[in-house]
Amino acid sequence: MFEFQRLHWVATITGVLEVIKQNVLTLVILFIVGSRNESPYFLWLIGAGLLSAFGLGILGWFRFKYQLLEDEIHIHKGIFVQKKLYIHKNRVQVTEISAGIIQRIFGLVSLTIQTAGGGSERAVLSALDAETARTIVDVLNPKNAEESEFNSELSQAEQQISALPNQGEHSHTKLSPPDNHQPHTTHNPEWTLSNKRLLYLALTSGEFGIIATILGTILGQLSDFITDENIQWIVDRIPLIQQPGLFFVLFSIASVILVSYLLSILSSIVRYYGFTIRKVGKELHISRGLLERIQTTVPYHRIQAISSTEGLLRQPFGLESISIISAGHQQGQQQRSLLAAPLIYSHEREAFFQQFFGSWELAQGISQQTRQELQDSTQDVLSSVHESSIPPQNLLESNDGHELQTYAKAPGKAFFRYLRRPNYLWLFPTLLGLYWLPWLAWAALLSIPATLYGWISYKDTELGLSSKHLYIRYRVIARKQIWIPKIRIQSIGNSQHTFQKRKKLYHVMFSVVSGSHELSVRVKDFSFNAMNSIMNWFHR
Amino acid sequence: MLEERIHPNAIPAWRLQYAVSGLFLFVPAAFLYFLHTKEVVALEWVIGTAIVAIIIYALIVSFLPQLRWSRWSYQVDDKGIQMRRGIIWVQHTEVPINRIQHVDTRQGPIYRSYGLSVIRFSNAATSHEIPALEEDLSQELKDKITDMVRLVKEDV
Numbered sequence: 001m002f003e004f005q006r007l008h009w010v011a012t013i014t015g016v017l018e019v020i021k022q023n024v025l026t027l028v029i030l031f032i033v034g035s036r037n038e039s040p041y042f043l044w045l046i047g048a049g050l051l052s053a054f055g056l057g058i059l060g061w062f063r064f065k066y067q068l069l070e071d072e073i074h075i076h077k078g079i080f081v082q083k084k085l086y087i088h089k090n091r092v093q094v095t096e097i098s099a100g101i102i103q104r105i106f107g108l109v110s111l112t113i114q115t116a117g118g119g120s121e122r123a124v125l126s127a128l129d130a131e132t133a134r135t136i137v138d139v140l141n142p143k144n145a146e147e148s149e150f151n152s153e154l155s156q157a158e159q160q161i162s163a164l165p166n167q168g169e170h171s172h173t174k175l176s177p178p179d180n181h182q183p184h185t186t187h188n189p190e191w192t193l194s195n196k197r198l199l200y201l202a203l204t205s206g207e208f209g210i211i212a213t214i215l216g217t218i219l220g221q222l223s224d225f226i227t228d229e230n231i232q233w234i235v236d237r238i239p240l241i242q243q244p245g246l247f248f249v250l251f252s253i254a255s256v257i258l259v260s261y262l263l264s265i266l267s268s269i270v271r272y273y274g275f276t277i278r279k280v281g282k283e284l285h286i287s288r289g290l291l292e293r294i295q296t297t298v299p300y301h302r303i304q305a306i307s308s309t310e311g312l313l314r315q316p317f318g319l320e321s322i323s324i325i326s327a328g329h330q331q332g333q334q335q336r337s338l339l340a341a342p343l344i345y346s347h348e349r350e351a352f353f354q355q356f357f358g359s360w361e362l363a364q365g366i367s368q369q370t371r372q373e374l375q376d377s378t379q380d381v382l383s384s385v386h387e388s389s390i391p392p393q394n395l396l397e398s399n400d401g402h403e404l405q406t407y408a409k410a411p412g413k414a415f416f417r418y419l420r421r422p423n424y425l426w427l428f429p430t431l432l433g434l435y436w437l438p439w440l441a442w443a444a445l446l447s448i449p450a451t452l453y454g455w456i457s458y459k460d461t462e463l464g465l466s467s468k469h470l471y472i473r474y475r476v477i478a479r480k481q482i483w484i485p486k487i488r489i490q491s492i493g494n495s496q497h498t499f500q501k502r503k504k505l506y507h508v509m510f511s512v513v514s515g516s517h518e519l520s521v522r523v524k525d526f527s528f529n530a531m532n533s534i535m536n537w538f539h540r
Numbered sequence: 541m542l543e544e545r546i547h548p549n550a551i552p553a554w555r556l557q558y559a560v561s562g563l564f565l566f567v568p569a570a571f572l573y574f575l576h577t578k579e580v581v582a583l584e585w586v587i588g589t590a591i592v593a594i595i596i597y598a599l600i601v602s603f604l605p606q607l608r609w610s611r612w613s614y615q616v617d618d619k620g621i622q623m624r625r626g627i628i629w630v631q632h633t634e635v636p637i638n639r640i641q642h643v644d645t646r647q648g649p650i651y652r653s654y655g656l657s658v659i660r661f662s663n664a665a666t667s668h669e670i671p672a673l674e675e676d677l678s679q680e681l682k683d684k685i686t687d688m689v690r691l692v693k694e695d696v
Contacts, residue, residue, distance in 0.1 A: 489636075491665075492634045495629050496630045498628050
């Protein structure tokens with residue numbers, strides 16, 4: 001356990017593949033240029049490239065060593081420049097055990113350790129046997145860290161914990177102390193994605209737009225393939241086509257959309273097959289994947305925020321996805337959110353929160369009834385709020401049981417601003433282009449969907465505060481909800497534009513860590529009083 | 541407006557900065573123009589545009605720093621750091637002390653000649669800057685914030 005070790009030799013294969021994957025663009029260009037060129041020079045180049053990929057893969061494996069210590073892992077890697085990576089368990093955000101196809105053939109797994117911060121290196125141990133990987137994960141577990149603290153310097157740790165009354169996760173552990181000592185014997189809540197749900201998820205994933213763009217680009221590049229002969233071949237086999245010209249274009253567009261839809265269904269199924277989330281002691285274990293099994297471990301106290309997204313295709317069916325926002329990230333991936341429930345009915349959310357995020361407040365958002373009652377009272381309540389004294393709004397607590405303290409939404413005078421805002425998107429480019437292209441006047445028809453969108457986002461934007469959590473519902477095409485614990489808010493701010501000044505409206509911003517970057521959520525056009533009470537809530 | 545202002549030396553420093561960056565804007569443009577134009581057509585238009593551009597830029601250089609300075613204010617207390625800035629978009633940001641990961645100060649050649657420096661504090665997500673504080677004051681502030689951070693024990 002305590003000396004330097006190499007990875008399993010299978011790491012050479014993954015290493016070679018990794019090098020090829022990184023240079024795939026160069027290779028493709030070489031192939032395309034090479035296929036047009038008769039000289040054997042390019043073949044040599046490609047050969048040399050592949051050979052050096054092998055060389056790099058094997059050398060990379062040879063130079064990669066790791067050492068597991070009591071509470072940290074040391075990694076030495078790098079072919080020409082040796083990098084030494086020391087990761088202490090206190091700094092680990094998320095660990096991920098995955099088994100890709102190659103690893104599965106040999107019965108191995110790959111382990112990724114994610115830490116926070118911009119300069120953090122990614123630590124990937126690409127071929128380990130499952131047992132070693134588990135050992136490493138267990139060592140790097142913050143759960144164990146806390147346990148040892150409890151045992152050795154109990155008073156110190158206790159003091160630190162009790163000094164943070166706001167930390168929801170810790171209050172949770174206080175409620176159920178047996179969890180600490182025998183995490184595997186107590187019952188673990190579990191939620192799985194049924195196959196029926198998986199199908200719904202795949203059908204409504206809304207990813208086909210992205211895939212269609214990629215496919216379209218590729219098709220555009222395949223001009224060699226689209227010859228008169230080939231077109232004739234297709235036209236001959238489809239009886240409906242009489243005029244090849246227009247129909248062929250329509251046909252190919254339709255087929256691109258169909259194929260990309262099927263591909264998106266396939267990719268969702270491959271990624272989310274067998275999705276299971278399990279609460280084990282003080283961490284969440286998430287496993288998923290058909291070809292590549294991925295097991296992610298997230299300690300509760302590393303969760304920065306929870307968000308839920310109701311996509312356009314999902315909202316009509318009352319479906320949504322819930323994700324965890326964490327500070328762990330891999331190099332290259334800037335923002336990172338981890339799905340906690342890929343597809344769930346909105347009315348099941350409260351039960352889901354109860355199971356996995358028991359200490360989080362405002363789980364069901366703001367109920368229709370409360371909202372109705374508040375519609376009348378809010379204006380008065382918020383306008384009566386002055387500077388420091390916020391009256392306890394017991395009216396809300398008794399109804400909801402969610403300790404809702406303050407509720408705010410954009411006031412009526414902001415309504416038209418909401419309606420107008422999406423319209424600027426088409427208005428300014430159109431005005432600029434109108435001089436040259438008079439038919440752009442038709443773009444005025446866009447005002448209908450844009451105004452509708454503005455109306456819906458006015459209705460959707462709302463904000464709730466409890467003693468420990470911030471809840472925001474807003475819309476960026478899809479309707480989103482986010483729960484941020486007060487202690488996770490990195491900064492808070494408001495801004496006011498010259499035109500807002502007249503109406504005394506403010507944008508209010510909150511930022512939270514997501515991957516190596518910030519996720520900032522902004523609610524627009526709130527009244528001065530609402531803004532003020534939010535800022536005061538933050539100071540308390 | 542918050543309690544503290546940034547140092548008034550910021551105004552000449554920013555002026556110099558703007559003027560220097562203006563050089564980078566105009567000189568290459570003029571150079572490219574004379575390099576690539578074989579015969580100069582409508583010279584009066586060219587010169588006219590250039591003069592108008594330079595006048596507008598000169599106005600910006602002389603008035604914008606003043607305006608920007610007058611709209612910048614900040615405040616550091618035990619709650620956190622508050623900053624308020626912006627001419628058209630007035631922006632107010634608050635960073636609580638216990639979220640701050642590290643603080644650094646920075647000084648370019650222009651700022652050094654005016655005895656100013658920039659202080660920047662980073663939290664886990666992003667970083668914020670107060671531009672143009674007096675050197676000693678920024679050192680002092682840095683020490684003060686670091687001390688305050690040390691008192692708070694919290695983890696991301």
